[in-house]
Amino acid sequence: MFDIAIVGGGMVGAALAVATAQAGMKVALLERQQPGLITDDSAFDLRVSAINRRSEAWLQQLGAWQQLLVNRLAPYATLRAFEGNDAPLDFTAVELGEPHLGHIIENLHIQQALWQQLPATVEQFCPVQLLGYQQFHDYACLQTDQGEIKARLLIAADGAQSQLKQLAGIGSQGWLYQQACLLVHVNTGYDALPMTWQQFTSQGPRAYLPLPGKQASLVWYDDHLRIQQLAALSPHQLEQQIKQHFPAELGEFSVIKQGYFPLTRSHANQYVKGRLVLAGDAAHTINPLAGQGVNLGFADAQCLAALLVKQFAAGGDLAAPTLLAQYESERRKANLLMMSAMDVFYQVFSSKLKPLAQLRRLGLQVAAKAGPLKTYVGKYAAGLV
Numbered sequence: 001m002f003d004i005a006i007v008g009g010g011m012v013g014a015a016l017a018v019a020t021a022q023a024g025m026k027v028a029l030l031e032r033q034q035p036g037l038i039t040d041d042s043a044f045d046l047r048v049s050a051i052n053r054r055s056e057a058w059l060q061q062l063g064a065w066q067q068l069l070v071n072r073l074a075p076y077a078t079l080r081a082f083e084g085n086d087a088p089l090d091f092t093a094v095e096l097g098e099p100h101l102g103h104i105i106e107n108l109h110i111q112q113a114l115w116q117q118l119p120a121t122v123e124q125f126c127p128v129q130l131l132g133y134q135q136f137h138d139y140a141c142l143q144t145d146q147g148e149i150k151a152r153l154l155i156a157a158d159g160a161q162s163q164l165k166q167l168a169g170i171g172s173q174g175w176l177y178q179q180a181c182l183l184v185h186v187n188t189g190y191d192a193l194p195m196t197w198q199q200f201t202s203q204g205p206r207a208y209l210p211l212p213g214k215q216a217s218l219v220w221y222d223d224h225l226r227i228q229q230l231a232a233l234s235p236h237q238l239e240q241q242i243k244q245h246f247p248a249e250l251g252e253f254s255v256i257k258q259g260y261f262p263l264t265r266s267h268a269n270q271y272v273k274g275r276l277v278l279a280g281d282a283a284h285t286i287n288p289l290a291g292q293g294v295n296l297g298f299a300d301a302q303c304l305a306a307l308l309v310k311q312f313a314a315g316g317d318l319a320a321p322t323l324l325a326q327y328e329s330e331r332r333k334a335n336l337l338m339m340s341a342m343d344v345f346y347q348v349f350s351s352k353l354k355p356l357a358q359l360r361r362l363g364l365q366v367a368a369k370a371g372p373l374k375t376y377v378g379k380y381a382a383g384l385v
């Protein structure tokens with residue numbers, strides 16, 4: 001019998017496995033596909049995340065940050081937002097008295113670092129197929145193609161399409177955004193800037209994320225049809241489109257690869273059902289406009305792990321209703337706040353209505369001068385409050 005069985009060995013599930021196993025819990029980690037291998041010189045993966053300071057601190061505490069390959073990390077010290085040719089709104093690490101605001105890192109790279117940090121006591125089931133699940137009075141059981149796995153507590157960290165959440169009959173509220181995004185990996189003629197920028201246009205934002213060396217990740221938001229059309233272009237054709245629609249400051253570049261991503265917003269109706277608890281994208285997905293998705297997932301994992309470690313040390317039931325209710329109450333509030341902030345952001349910054357567009361330009365200019373509020377927003381984005 002395991003203390004905990006975690007379904008999904010992505011960034012959030014693997015972090016939970018490390019944190020709980022390091023505290024002595026007997027953990028099973030189930031992942032349906034072998035994670036890809038990242039080496040010093042492997043090609044960059046399209047899926048990258050902006051990892052904020054809070055997530056970085058926790059990954060350091062787990063020892064996983066130290067497993068990352070330094071030459072594949074892109075730190076940034078400025079977050080810039082602007083519209084048209086207006087003066088930009090900059091949040092800088094210097095203003096906040098910090099060395100940097102975050103790093104752009106490949107999702108696979110973070111996952112790999114966490115897997116390398118898994119204590120030897122973690123039993124890995126990978127690749128594994130989940131077939132069903134059942135709950136009993138004092139344990140729960142997963143049916144898989146490798147047999148039954150019993151645990152006191154089950155954690156669903158199996159992403160936005162969580163199979164375990166569906167098996168448990170937990171519903172979600174949400175929608176597909178009218179906008180989708182195109183991720184484009186490019187080679188630039190210059191070393192990556194230590195900043196991320198986002199330009200707002202009436203069709204949707206355009207963003208630049210630095211990657212190590214002379215590389216960058218560009219993000220292009222627009223309606224689904226337009227993004228699908230862009231995704232189907234040849235590298236040369238896409239370069240022409242980017243030159244027309246991104247700021248000229250982007251300079252010389254060549255397209256390496258691109259991919260289309262629909263954007264969804266969803267929030268599970270409950271994070272807890274008996275001996276099952278949800279974390280990360282299995283519980284919530286958010287518009288990636290401000291790069292907060294996995295940062296929220298890590299905050300879920302950190303909160304849940306802290307409660308479980310305390311309960312385990314006290315010899316209590318890891319699925320005690322009061323304990324799991326405390327997790328849900330704490331994390332639901334924080335996740336909802338960020339999701340709602342992103343919704344307002346999305347509505348304001350994707351609107352084609354002229355008065356709203358004018359208000360938004362004015363808002364950016366006022367925000368650029370608003371001292372304490374600006375400092376607070378900068379700290380919130382960097383995960384420092």
Ligand SMILES: Cc1cc2nc3c(=O)[nH]c(=O)nc-3n(C[C@H](O)[C@H](O)[C@H](O)COP(=O)(O)OP(=O)(O)OC[C@H]3O[C@@H](n4cnc5c(N)ncnc54)[C@H](O)[C@@H]3O)c2cc1C
Nearest residue numbers: 008010011012032049050158159280281291292293294295
């Ligand atoms: C375009 C885009 C850009 C983004 N940019 C950012 C950003 O800059 N910053 C940020 O913080 N977030 C960003 N996000 C969000 C971020 O990618 C997600 O929040 C994050 O990947 C969620 O991690 P997770 O571990 O919860 O889920 P996932 O990454 O989806 O991992 C789930 C894991 O579970 C496994 N799995 C699934 N089903 C099963 C099953 N039945 N059995 C066993 N294993 C299973 C999967 O193989 C996978 O390994 C972005 C998202 C998108 C779409």
